[in-house]
Amino acid sequence: MSSAKKITFRSSEEESFDVDKAVAIQSQVVKELIEDDCADVKIPLPNVPSRILAKVIEYCRQHIDLKAWDAEFVKVDQTTLCDLILAADYLNIEGLLDLTRLTLKDMIKGKTREDILKSLSSEKYTTPEEKEECWRKISEILN
Known part of the structure; x- marks a missing residue:
């Protein structure tokens, strides 16, 4: 610097x-x-x-x-980010939850629900029901 x-x-x-x-x-x-x-x-x-x-x-x-490290840490695909949000929520890690929520909100800004569900990894969420359940959990946490 x-x-x-x-x-x-x-x-x-x-x-x-x-x-x-x-x-x-x-x-x-x-x-x-x-x-x-x-x-x-x-x-x-x-x-x-x-x-x-x-x-x-x-x-x-x-x-x-730390801000630079945080920015690098959340450079992941949407599925990984959603999994991090769920884990941070379950483990009650407020800083990680805040970071990942903000990142996901930025990532999905302007996208339709259908676009968001399509972008969830098909390897992890193989059925539309699994994707829908993941999105339901994430939506609860984002609000």
């Missing part, structure tokens, strides 16, 4: 922290300041002490890596 645009945060003790813009804009406050042209590359944060700002920046950096 070293070639990315840098933003400098200034803590309450006037200590400077240089971070990539992608890290900085995880803060909605910072993002809005930048979008509204209310801030250049130096942003004072008079209510945040240096030791806390360092921890916040660490969290934001790690979160960017």
